[in-house]
Amino acid sequence: MSDYNVLIVEDSPTMRQLIAFALKRIRGVRIVEANDGVDGLKKLSSERFDLILTDINMPIMDGLKLVSLVRNDANYKAIPIVVITTEGAQEDRERALALGANDYITKPIQPTKILDVAKGLLRIV
């Protein structure tokens, strides 16, 4: 039985693997991967998650739409969301945070940053 269920929503398999590799440093973490926003919502409906990490630019449903849908659903709105994206502009960050994202990480990927943010949101000392 895992202590934390984490959902990674990202269309790039390389990126998913990089994020998963960073998160596996946390003891007791179980990772579920989704290809895009729709796949992410499907996975959300089937089990409980403690944290969502999502990209913004994805086919079918992008990350911002996913953030908005999760925040407006009473069943999921308490789940912390981290946006990981190439979009480094301040307005993109503000938009994501305004929609309800808890944190915003820009690429290139930095495993320590992901780990620190995830630990913080999962309340791991």
Place this chain on the structure above:
Amino acid sequence: MQKDDERLVHSRGEEFLQVFKKGAEFTQDLLRENERLRYRLLELEKCQLVGEAAPASELTKLSERIADLEREKQEILDRIKQVEEENQDFAARYIEIEDENNNLANLYIASYQLHSTLDFKEVLQIITEIIINLIGAEEFAILLLDEKSDELQAVSTEGVERSEIPVVRLGKGIIGGVAQSGESHFAADCDAYERDFNAPMVCIPLKIKEHVIGVLAIYKLLMQKKEFAAVDYELFTLLAGHAATAIFSSRLYSDSERKLSTIQGFIDLLTK
């Protein structure tokens, strides 16, 4: 009358004698007491002398003990300082190892992904993902060398149109020079760099051993990426080798698959 007087004198004599004896005894007692007190005084004087001498030696001993303890305290403080410095070194080393570990993990994933497929387009897609997600480039092109014409042509681009990337002759300009020499090119100042398709900010040869099969040309970094990190150079080295092998293998595989399918077509034609 005379007898009475004699008795009286005798009685008085007796009384006097008694008083005299008592006086003698009292004197004896006083002398004894005097002797005892003198002895006591001598004892006290002796004790006082010993008492004065003892603290002086004890004080010396105590002073020495204090000095020893002070020395020990200083040694302990020095040791604590040394241990703290060692701890700081360990903490710094831990961070370095953690970074190294992360970099190795990234390099491992990148190489694992590059060799996870034999599909040419997929290999190009994976190289693109690595360049965006791990290096942080926004505009770049992958150019492959046509050994028949000795020309380099873009096969994949990101952030720019493929048609914008010029066809470059081997040995010509920065791109052609990198392809010919096999040596990477980095612009002197990333901040001052202005996009020029013939002179990329970074140009990395894609080579199998010393055989160059193409180049990776980077024209722009993501806005949040201000400069190259140490790991980027390792990634470039990795891309130079693994990406080239992955491209070469996937092309070879695609060609053999195509040939196999042609041969299979012939066989089917002959046997059916």
